[in-house]
Amino acid sequence: MRILKAPFSRGGMGKTEGCEKAPDKIIEQCKDLYLNESGFVPSFETKEIEIEQDNIETTNKAIYEAVKKNSEDIIAPRTCLLGGDHSITYASFKGFASRYNGAGLIVFDAHPDCENDFSPPTHEDYLKVLIKEGTADKNRVILVGIRNWTGEEKEFLEQNGIKYFSMKQIMMHGINDIMDTITETVREWGESYLSIDIDVCDPAFAPGTGYTEPGGLTAREMIYAIQRLKLLKNIRMIDIVEVNPNKDINDMTSKLAAKIMTELA
Ligand SMILES: [Mn+2]
Secondary structure, eight states: OEEEEEOOOOSSTTSOTTGGGHHHHHHHHHTTOOSOTTSOOOOOEEEEOOOOTTOHHHHHHHHHHHHHHHHHOTTOOOEEEEESSTTHHHHHHHHHHHHSTTOEEEEEOSSOOOSOOOSSOOTTTHHHHHHHTTSSOGGGEEEEEEOOOOHHHHHHHHHTTOEEEEHHHHHHHOHHHHHHHHHHHHHTSSSEEEEEEGGGBOTTTOOOSSSOOSSOBOHHHHHHHHHHHTTOTTEEEEEEEOOOGGGOSTTHHHHHHHHHHHHHO
8 A cells, every 4th residue: 555644734723733743653553563454464655745834735735746646646556645634635635536536535534524614724624615616526425423513514414415424323223234335335436535534433542633522433343444445446545634643642543543554455
């Protein structure tokens, strides 16, 4: 798997300082993971995107160009972008969609990130902007793990008919049934992008993040979801965002992110 490091943490309105340390920290944790659960030795080829912490526009441009170029590389293996805060998904998905028009987007996140309408978009509204500007096709977006949202966000999702599976629904139907539905849907899509905000996991398993939200996925449910999604060959690009080593306990959160990465490899 190819890894693109995007150590940017200024798209979080001051609440994500520390996320810039995550790519190196996560890669470091991979050294303690030997075979993945499928029995393969994960192998990674790492590149770093040049980030300018003080300049979100330059950073977005660099991420966009790097992901676009990577997606145009016909021999590119499945690629994982390591953030950084969730604002990086804006430029990254845009770069991916410039190669794969109408690309699908699956987002694991406790929040819908459809709150404001800032320009450039932050980690609170990157998804709303992608949908409103038409970069993401609202019929090919699925949100998983939602459990804290504003009234406007709920309304935005419902008005646009965006599919989502809240934690409440996941609890009612079980992760297995939910993943059946998701994989059946995504299988019919073209090339797709998977974005994982680590706060989709319960803070008991992933405390090192800016917005801890009780009642999330267990580490095992997350890994199970990944093991199912990995079988979909049309998921070409993944990002893992919002891991914050400054807020972590015992490197639990970066270790979980490393585990997710090795399961995908
Ligand atoms: Mn979130």
